[in-house]
Amino acid sequence: MGLWPGRSRIWRAPAKVNLTLHILGRRADGWHDLDSVVAFAGCGDWLSFEPAETLSLEVDGPMAAAAGAIGDNLIMRAARALQDRSPGIRLGRFHLRKNLPVAAGLGGGSSDAAAALRALAHENALAADDPHLWAAAQATGSDVPVCLDPQSRTMSGRGEKLGPRLQLPPLFAVLANPRVAVATPAVFARLGLAKGASSGLGASPLPGAGADRSAATSALRQGRNDMQAAACALEPAISEVLEALGALPGVSLARMSGSGATCFALFDQRAAASRAAASLARAHPGWWVKTTVLR
Secondary structure, eight states: OOSSOTTOEEEEEEEEEESOBEEEEEOTTSOEEEEEEEEEEEEEEEEEEEEOSSOEEEEESTTGGGSOOGGGOHHHHHHHHHHHHSTTOOOEEEEEEOOSOSSSSSOHHHHHHHHHHHHHHHHTTOOTTOHHHHHHHHHHOTTHHHHHSOSSEEEEETTTEEOOOOOOOOEEEEEEEOSOOOOHHHHHHHHOOOTTOBOOOOOOOOOOTTOOHHHHHHHHHTOOBTTHHHHHHHOTHHHHHHHHHHTSTTEEEEEEOTTSSOEEEEESSHHHHHHHHHHHHHHOTTSEEEEEEEO
């Protein structure tokens, strides 16, 4: 089956970037409480959907080999979660073009799942605020709810508490991944927070309404990624990426996204980001490097 078969419609699954990621504590149930400013990139995966009697998924693209077993893919899990809550919905055939690295701190699988839920909502005339849609997103994964409406905002709790859309200016960015996978549970374990413990750290600073690019970046610099040190200890290649990004001409902020291993660098000018990405790719041909705009 081709990527755009028959009656298929195409759905974008953009990369999610954690501009900040503060760990506020660990709940009694074992989940960590976080506070994060997220934005979405111009790059990502693409998902096509065609109504059919049975649920199926095909995967291709440069990162397809790392996408794992079809039956356990988050797209399939999201579709089944929605079907469990809305037994009469019509399912169909999904085809994923996997462009984003896997286990990379970019929420790629979660964004794919959210795109699948949007596709099923459209096919079945479900409203964007349908409670079954939201419940299916929460049941599929902590990052799926924020990816349902991929706009810059804050996310907190275990990911299910979403703030209103932030009016961030377009942020010119370079994304870099050393092609190593980092398991999120291992990074959380490295943090060593006991159940019920507070980190004693504050929430993410927010850019003011209408902030220009310089002011927004300045506010983001006051934040941090509390998982960065633990991820670097588990996978030293992340430190190498951060060092390389921080040395690029014109960089205003370099930080890890999510639990890694992808890191990002922000620039004041689009041209500076493009030159930096080209330079970084030449210096590190084995890395995954993309220039993009975060919104």
